[in-house]
Amino acid sequence: MNEPQHYRLGFVGIGLIGGSLALALKNAGFASSITAWDHDPHALEAALELGVIDTAAKDITSLMEAVDIAVLATPTLACESLILEMLNNPGATLCVTDVASVKGDLYRGVLDAAPAGAALYVPGHPIAGSERSGVRAADAALFAQHRVILTPGVDTDPLALGLVQKLWTAAGATVQCMDVNEHDSVLAATSHLPHVLAYALVDALDQSPIRDDIFRFAAGGFRDFTRIASSDPVMWRDISLANKDALLAALDDFCEHLGALRTSIAERDGASLERTFRTAKTARDEFAKDLAMRDHP
Structure with a gap:
């Protein structure tokens, strides 16, 4: 039997990520229909009004009975109970994935x-996002030329894995598989730690006795470094x-490096400071080149 080219998609949670993926797959012709359920009825009303989804399901069971592919797109700490409910009521669904x-x-x-x-479960994580939140911020181009990491297990159904790979490719993303523990360590360093640092810096400056002058005269560097501190606090x-152990390890490593920099400054060790800055600049410049090649292959 030939594999269908259009799929009935279901979303549990329809905020920024779920809404953006729904729009991308609609535009790509991947979805024949899109159904969603969300604990917030206002989110479903907005998704219907904006044309992000076609139908609102009354509950997860009815959603699972009506779709081929189900995507969980809710806050991280809510994921386990919801994914278990989805898997315990598979209905007609061929595979279940998430974006946690x-x-x-x-x-x-x-x-x-x-x-x-x-x-049937293929864990997934799109390396894309925005400091904005909610379905009204949904952007069909959010995943274009971005990477998506899948962390399947040894027992993952090959058909399920193939469908999820196909889904993300249709959304414009590049798909890569990775060990689940490696994923959490890498993301702790590259995403979770930067968010914690941005929040910590803004919070510390907000409590400074010269707070008003700090924010009045802050310019582009401060804006760029702290942009992600405008992200959803509950989500972060x-x-x-959820990633406590890997994030603590990344924080400890960063604090050690920050302590070494403090010592260099306190001891007026300019040579050590310059070595650190030059090493960091080289690494950042190489990353920027790689990023530019990804954006303009």
Whole structure:
């Protein structure tokens, strides 16, 4: 039997990421229909009004009965209970995936509580986002030329994995598979730690006795460095707690480097400071070149 070219898609959670993916897949012709359920009825009303989805489901069970591919796009700490509900009520669904930023505990929870359904579950994480939130911020181009990491297990159904790879490719992303623990360590360093640092810097300056002058005279560098501190605090609270061990390891390593820089400044060790700055500049310049090649292949 030929594999269909258009799929009935279901979303549990329809905020920025779910809404953006729904729009991207609509535009690509990947979706024949899009159904969503969200605990917030206002989010569903907005998604219908904007044309992001076609139908609002009354509950997760009815959604799973009506779709081929189900995507969980909710805050990280809410994921485990919802993914288990989805897997325990598979309905007609061929595969289930998610967009959570932390994979390890979630995947292990699925293996423990729903081993039969785990074959249909393909953990996923798009490396894309925005400081904005909610379905009204949805952007069909959000994933274009961005990477998506999948962390399938040894028992993952190859058909399910193939469908999720196809879904993200249709959304314009580049798909890469990775070990679940490696994913959490890499993301702790490259995403979770920078968000924690941005929040910490803005919070510290906000409590300074010269706060008003600091924010009055802050310019482009401060704006660029702290942009992500405008992200959803609840989402980043959940991510920080869900990836606690890997994030603490990244924080400890950063604090050690920051302490070394403090010592160099205190001791007026200009040579050490310059070595650190030059090494960092070289690494950042190489990253920028790589990023430019990704954006303009």
